[in-house]
Amino acid sequence: QVQLVESGGGLVQPGGSLTLSCAASGRTFSWYGMGWFRQAPGKEREFVAAISGRGRSTLYGDSVKGRFTISRDNAKNTVSLQMNSLNAEDTAVYYCAADRNYGPTHRSIDYDYWGQGTQVTVSS
Numbered sequence: 001q002v003q004l005v006e007s008g009g010g011l012v013q014p015g016g017s018l019t020l021s022c023a024a025s026g027r028t029f030s031w032y033g034m035g036w037f038r039q040a041p042g043k044e045r046e047f048v049a050a051i052s053g054r055g056r057s058t059l060y061g062d063s064v065k066g067r068f069t070i071s072r073d074n075a076k077n078t079v080s081l082q083m084n085s086l087n088a089e090d091t092a093v094y095y096c097a098a099d100r101n102y103g104p105t106h107r108s109i110d111y112d113y114w115g116q117g118t119q120v121t122v123s124s
Contacts, residue, residue, distance in 0.1 A: 017085075067086075
């Protein structure tokens with residue numbers, strides 16, 4: 001069982017930056033692929049980024065490529081999402097997820113554990 005807790009969400013102006021963090025419980029964190037998804041009101045959940053267990057492979061959704069960076073610190077059981085050049089379309093609840101099969105994967109169905117989400121609002 002893995003528990004995930006996201007933090008770092010908030011209100012940011014267009015063009016600004018924000019870093020989300022996800023803290024995971026458990027002693028086998030490096031075995032899990034980790035991902036970030038987001039869901040805006042009235043829209044389906046969207047893949048944002050994913051990283052493999054050792055952090056050697058990453059994937060990004062087309063809408064965030066070049067602006068967002070996913071990273072992980074296995075010593076601290078954390079995964080982060082650095083978000084730059086934010087715009088209104090990035091407004092959503094962001095979810096951290098863990099995949100028992102090392103990852104990375106963009107498919108939400110592959111993830112076994114999910115956090116509660118953190119709200120990111122981009123507005124002036």
